[in-house]
Amino acid sequence: MKEFIDKYYKYIRPYRFLYGWAKDFHSKAKCSTRAKEWEAKGFKNAKLDICGGRNPYNPEEFLNVDIVNFPNVDLVFNITKKFPINDGIIEEIISVATLEHLRPVHVSHVINEFYRVLKPNGRVRISTPDIEAIAKGIIEKDDFDIILQHLFGKYKSNATEDLDLHKSMFPSEMMIEMLEKAGFKNAKRIPMNLDLHDERYNYLIEAWKE
Numbered sequence: 150m151k152e153f154i155d156k157y158y159k160y161i162r163p164y165r166f167l168y169g170w171a172k173d174f175h176s177k178a179k180c181s182t183r184a185k186e187w188e189a190k191g192f193k194n195a196k197l198d199i200c201g202g203r204n205p206y207n208p209e210e211f212l213n214v215d216i217v218n219f220p221n222v223d224l225v226f227n228i229t230k231k232f233p234i235n236d237g238i239i240e241e242i243i244s245v246a247t248l249e250h251l252r253p254v255h256v257s258h259v260i261n262e263f264y265r266v267l268k269p270n271g272r273v274r275i276s277t278p279d280i281e282a283i284a285k286g287i288i289e290k291d292d293f294d295i296i297l298q299h300l301f302g303k304y305k306s307n308a309t310e311d312l313d314l315h316k317s318m319f320p321s322e323m324m325i326e327m328l329e330k331a332g333f334k335n336a337k338r339i340p341m342n343l344d345l346h347d348e349r350y351n352y353l354i355e356a357w358k359e
């Protein structure tokens with residue numbers, strides 16, 4: 150197959166978009182089907198990736214929630230509003246590179262919603278930029294483009310949308326306090342082992358609903 154593609158690439162090239170389109174179509178169909186299956190079960194024992202967007206975490210196990218209906222998103226809703234999910238039924242939640250896109254008032258709301266929808270013994274993991282590590286990076290004169298990206302978000306083009314920009318960040322101790330205030334227990338920082346973002350400038354915290 151590879152040889153065939155290499156040989157005829159100049160003829161195939163103009164139609165590459167069809168491959169992307171077919172891949173997205175297949176991905177959307179798969180996500181819609183499993184979203185419907187989970188909806189029929191009332192999302193009982195589902196695992197949620199809160200704002201997996203274009204870069205979901207473990208999509209085989211976690212349903213990808215996002216405000217934008219990207220091809221690999223399962224459930225589309227705005228997390229700054231009440232989640233369309235019943236109390237105490239979700240098995241596990243992960244939220245990676247998301248809370249920094251919200252205003253502080255919405256971060257508290259989202260943490261409270263995590264607590265509400267999780268079932269007893271449910272686990273939440275939150276990864277977000279580490280403002281203290283970023284401050285240290287500035288003082289130690291680390292690559293300034295990397296620092297700016299973590300502080301403000303990725304400017305993908307001049308037309309970068311508001312959703313892509315960062316609006317808040319909390320030291321890990323403060324995030325732990327916010328989780329405890331919502332009712333979570335055993336909130337603590339754990340190794341940043343998700344292979345998703347730079348471990349120097351992002352932390353990972355886990356907490357449990359008793």
Ligand SMILES: C[S@@+](CC[C@H](N)C(=O)[O-])C[C@H]1O[C@@H](n2cnc3c(N)ncnc32)[C@H](O)[C@@H]1O
Nearest residue numbers: 200201202204215216217227228229245246250
């Ligand atoms: C930087 S991406 C993170 C994607 C992925 N989790 C990762 O680690 O790369 C942030 C995502 O949050 C989504 N988002 C931002 N605000 C949101 C909101 N109010 N409700 C739901 N999703 C939101 C964006 O659409 C985007 O896909």
